[in-house]
Amino acid sequence: MSESGEALTTPDRGDTPAAPASTPSVPIGRQFGSEGAPQGDEASPQNSIFRVEDLNVFYGGFHAVKGVSMDIEQNEITALIGPSGCGKSTVLRCFNRMNDLIEIARVEGTIEYHGTNLYDSEVDPVEVRRRIGMVFQKPNPFPKSIYDNIAFGPKISGFKGNMDELVEESLIRAALWDEVKDKLEDSAYALSGGQQQRLCIARAIATSPDVVLMDEPCSALDPIATLRIEELMHELKSDYTIVIVTHNMQQAARVSERTAFFNVHLGETGQRTGELIEFSKTDLLFTRPREQATEDYITGRFG
Secondary structure (H helix, E strand, O other): HHHOOOOOOOOOOOOOOOOOOOOOEOOOOOOOOOOOOOOOOOHHHHEEEEEEEEEEEEEOOOEEEEEEEEEEEOOOEEEEOOOOOOOHHHHHHOOOOOHOOOOHHHHHHHHEEOOOOOOOOOOOHHHHHHEEEEEOOOOOOOOOEEEHHHHHHHOOOOOOHHHHHHHHHHHOOOOHHHHEEEEOOOOOOHHHHHHHHHHHHHHHHHHOEEEEEEEEOOOOOOOHHHHHHHHHHHHHOOOOEEEEEOOOOOHHHOOOOEEEEEEEEOOOOEEEEEEEEEEEEEHHHHHOOOOOHHHHHHHHOOO
């Protein structure tokens, strides 16, 4: 999939799929160099799918996130935790350039995806979002049938294969097929909240992404539905890299291999800026944190 060497430049939108672009400035699939991220000493750069270096995000004059550096490992679940307003979701949206949709947003620093700078001027953000899918906090199915929710993305991407098989495969992988196989033409709105969220996951993976980003995907769900989503994440990580934002520290401890703790820095003028405080293997972060702020947060002293 991601090791194919395809480019992220703007593809030909004709009737037949375009040949892979050959722009040397934006190839994908090469391995990273040997230097690691300064705040992620538990990471292995040679297995990284993302490398983030000195990431800064601004909304107009507001400095929302400052100086984030980290590596995201391939085929693992990475959790981003921290108090409200610390920049977790802002960082998550940088991985598939969702912040581009906010007019006053500005991103500085580097995010490499398989060695390609995602913010290179020749990189097509639409292609980025095809390869790096996203599931949002609240289930957001389209006002269409269950079938059409899954088929929509592949259709607009020019999929030429068997759509019925693709819809079935996507629903099976999202652990939803057995519950909806006899009502594919029903409205997606007829599903329960947990089913709608699994439908959104199925919709995200139907376009064959490399990465799935999840922004608090269980915050609006009951405990049983939450458990189903967590089990699904474990099943999916063999094929996808998952990055999840969660306020639930127990969830981060249950599902992730690595955890990044973000906190809020209060400036002299009162401006709140999100910073990455600690990033390491999940078991180490929760049992032997290096930073006092991390220990204070995971033990409930603030947050």
